[in-house]
Amino acid sequence: MSQTESTRNLREVAETIFNAGIKAVDPYACVNRHLKIADGHLQVGKIHYSLEEINKLYLIGIGKASAVMAQRAEELLGSHIHDGLVISKYRHGVPLSRCRILEAGHPIPDANGVNATKDLLELVSNAGPEDLILCMISGGGSALTPAPAKGISLENKQETTRLLLDCGATIHEINTIRKHLSQIKGGQLCRSANGARMISLILSDVIGDDLDIIGSGxxxxxxxxxxxxxxxxxxxxxxxxxxxxxxxxxSAGVAGQIQETPKPGAPEFVNVDNQIIGSISDALSAAEKEAKRQGFTPLILSSMIQGEASEVAKILCAIAKEIRLSGRPIPSPACLLSGGETTVTIKGKGKGGRNTELALAAGIELSGASQTLLLSAGTDGTDGPTNAAGAFVDGSTASRAVAFGLSASKYLVHNNSYPFFQALGDLLITGPTRTNVMDLQILLLDE
Structure with a gap:
């Protein structure tokens, strides 16, 4: 990346701030903070359970971060675990000693996910009223646990998911539909638990931390x-x-011919306790502290950023320009922080994700801006169907692209952000972080 020394430093600072955010939502640490064993009792948050009164303890997990969450739970619970099963994304598994770990497709569900979910339902159905099922849930659980409802095939679910992703539907909208095409989502897993006590520790990857949307509830x-x-x-x-x-x-559901998913107050949830143990807010707070330590004045704009990625980029860049012009809302050196999950309406046939799309749009807006850099990246280490977490852009991105024979605007029109940043060497590639709390944007303005 042929840039000035100052810009190289900004890139390093941005990555350091990003890593601080990731560390704050490390699933191992999050579980460790909320799960304790002391004096013969299992403490989950503020709730205590006598281990002597639990007949059998089952440990299950679904989601990109669930394997690491289960790893810490195994270390704490040891021989208390009667049986366990974890379903995670390919390459996101870790060695487990008391739980089987199965990997499946994400974001498009696959046959491995169908088979793994059958095993999960069978395990849960073995429990009874005197048992406890401890659940580790994180983002990605929806795609990883396909259990198509009667009359629906895996291919039907795959095609529906693709259509929703391509049109720019939000995760709330996608999961609302997933729940109604499933035998397990929308609280339906609880119907299979035969009255067993269920405790879910949840790492949130949705805006507003809505329990019924994370992992499709x-x-x-x-x-x-x-x-x-x-x-x-x-x-x-x-x-x-x-x-x-x-x-x-x-159509049959709308006509009242099919049973709805269980709603608030339903008997299925009498013995169920759901607890959020980590979210984008935690990552932003840690990023804010690190930005301050790096000598920047930080400002968290929002933990609920959503909308078309290219439009969000324009808003972020407009705030950066205002800082340069008037020193509002904060003076430079400044660090603007935001988190959430944008969407991309697919119009071209290129390769990229919402973070690289946002970054590419920002690169156009920031063209010529000095001492300014933006990093947009997914906290799970993946951005759409790519191996990148996101990308860096600065005031020189557009002009450097010209030297490579690349037009930023043309690549944006074709949703082809990944090859654009790959050619420039500006991708952030972290590999799987094994956590997942949506995306982080870090916008630095140096003096």
Whole structure:
């Protein structure tokens, strides 16, 4: 990356701030803070359970971070665990001693996920009223646990998921529909637990930390409905494009011919306790502290950033320009921080994710700006269907691209952000971080 020494330093600072945010939501540490064993009792948050009164203790996990979460739970619980099963994304597993670990497809569900979910349902159905099921849940659980409802095939779910992803639907919208095409999501797993006590430790990857959206609310009451599914699909122009079996099931649900997912107050949740143990807010707070330690004035703009990635980039860059012009809302050296999950409406046939798309749009907006750098990256280490977490951009990005024969605007139109940054050497590649709390944007303005 042929830049000035100052810009190279900004890149290093941005990565240091990003890593501080990742460390704060390390799943091992999050579980360690919320799960304790003392004096014959299991303490989960502020709730205590006598280990002597638990007949059998089962440990299960779903999501990108679930393997590491289960690893710490295993270390704490040891021989108290009767049986266990964890479903995680390919390359996100870790060695476990008391739980089987199965890997499956994400973000598009696959046959391995179907088979793993069958095993999970079988394990949970072995429990009874005197037993405890401890659940480790993180983002990615929705795609990793496909259990198609009657009349729905895996291919139907895959095609529906692709259509929703390509049109820019939010994770809230996608998961609302996933729950109504499943035998397990939207709290339905609790129906299989035969009255066993269930405790879920949850690492949030959704805006607002909505329990019924994280992992499609596998142990949480569902606030959505078949009517909501039809409204979402209609709004995106997908109602007549979805596979016929999906159309038929949602139509039957709207007509009241299919049982709804369990709602708040349903008997399935009498013995269920859900606890958030980490979120984007924790990552932002840690990033804020590190930015201050690096000599920048930090400002957290929001932990709930959403919308089209390229439009969000324009807003972030507009605030950066205002700082340069007037010193508002904070003076430089400044560090603007935001977190959330943007979307990309696919119009081209390029390769990229929401973070590299945001960065590419920002590179156009920041063209010529000195001492300014933006990093947008996924906390899980992956950005869409790529091996990158995100990308760096600064005031020289657009002009450097020209020297490589690249047009930033053309690559943006074709949703081809990954090859653009790959050519410039500006991708951030971390490998799987084994955590997942959405995305972080770090915008640095030096003096």
């Amino acid at each position: 596998i142990t949480a009451p569902d606030t959505g409905s078949f009517n909501d599914c039809k409204e979402i699909l209609s709004r995106y122009g997908l109602w007549k494009k979805i596979p016929k079996p999906v159309y038929n099931r949602i």
